Amino acid sequence: GAVVSQHPSWVICKSGTSVKIECRSLDFQATTMFWYRQFPKQSLMLMATSNEGSKATYEQGVEKDKFLINHASLTLSTLTVTSAHPEDSSFYICSAAGLGTDTQYFGPGTRLTVL
Amino acid sequence: GQQLNQSPQSMFIQEGEDVSMNCTSSSIFNTWLWYKQDPGEGPVLLIALYKAGELTSNGRLTAQFGITRKDSFLNISASIPSDVGIYFCAGNSGNTPLVFGKGTRLSVIA
Numbered sequence: 001g002a003v004v005s006q007h008p009s010w011v012i013c014k015s016g017t018s019v020k021i022e023c024r025s026l027d028f029q030a031t032t033m034f035w036y037r038q039f040p041k042q043s044l045m046l047m048a049t050s051n052e053g054s055k056a057t058y059e060q061g062v063e064k065d066k067f068l069i070n071h072a073s074l075t076l077s078t079l080t081v082t083s084a085h086p087e088d089s090s091f092y093i094c095s096a097a098g099l100g101t102d103t104q105y106f107g108p109g110t111r112l113t114v115l
Numbered sequence: 116g117q118q119l120n121q122s123p124q125s126m127f128i129q130e131g132e133d134v135s136m137n138c139t140s141s142s143i144f145n146t147w148l149w150y151k152q153d154p155g156e157g158p159v160l161l162i163a164l165y166k167a168g169e170l171t172s173n174g175r176l177t178a179q180f181g182i183t184r185k186d187s188f189l190n191i192s193a194s195i196p197s198d199v200g201i202y203f204c205a206g207n208s209g210n211t212p213l214v215f216g217k218g219t220r221l222s223v224i225a
Contacts, residue, residue: 006157034212043203043217044158059212093157102146102207106157 003027004096006107013084014115021079021110023094029074030096034104035067038091050077084114121204121216128194129224136219137188138204147180147187148205148213158203162189196223 003026013019023033032051036044048064050056050071058064068080077096081088091111095104118141128134138147146165150158162173164180164187171178177190187206191198204216 002160004157043215046212049212091155095157102213103148103160103163104205104213105160106150109155109157111155 002105004030004094004105004107006094006110008110009108010111010113012113012115015085016083018080018082019084019112021081021092021094021112023077023079023096023107025075025096025105028096028098030077031074031099032097033071033077034095034097035069035077035079036093036095038093038109044093047079081112084112086114088112089114119204119206119214119216121219123219124217125220125222127222127224130194130196132194134191134194134198134221135188136202136204137186138206138216139186140206140214141185143184143208144206145184145208146206146213147178149176149178149187149189150203150205152201152203152218154200161202191221194221194223196225199223 005024007022034049035047038044046059047062048056048058048069050069052071052074056069071077091109093109095106097104119138121138148163149161152158162171162178167184168182169180175192201218201220203218205213207213
């Protein structure tokens with residue numbers, strides 16, 4: 001149980017394009033989903049928290065207009081990196097938590113490379 | 116804000132040895148979680164702790180939620196090569212987001 005998937009697992013795009021990453025909870029309903037980014041040899045940095053049906057809460061320093069988050073259902077959240085630039089290249093990981101629990105289950109991550 | 120101090124940063128051990136790593140927080144936590152991350156993959160939950168003093172095992176792994184609620188440790192017994200990876204502690208209090216430690220990079224020498 002508690003499986004979270006991400007798609008795509010990796011993506012290469014040109015500078016200026018937008019990239020959408022999907023995060024799905026496969027066997028449970030996730031009232032809250034989280035988006036992290038991770039640079040090499042560093043810990044996870046929380047970007048935003050999203051609750052189903054409401055606007056995401058972004059961490060300080062994360063541009064909400066650049067990283068668009070949609071949590072349209074209890075099993076799907078999407079992160080869209082708009083007008084991507086090389087400095088946006090990173091490993092993006094989502095996690096999901098069920099109702100009333102703090103335990104987060106992580107997806108396998110998406111490696112984004114912006115040329 | 117909440118801060119987590121995870122130590123050691125890295126460990127090199129011989130196969131078969133036991134391993135211990137720990138995390139301390141600057142404030143009281145209600146939840147402690149331990150994850151393992153392999154290169155290029157997302158973290159995988161190893162053990163979840165919800166009560167002060169709780170001691171939980173998962174195979175060769177044992178973790179404890181400190182009595183003060185400000186610390187937790189993870190032990191791995193009889194390490195094997197597949198234990199290699201980065202181990203993260205994480206915790207929070209109430210409805211605050213999880214705070215992650217900086218990770219312990221474990222290398223196992225066969």
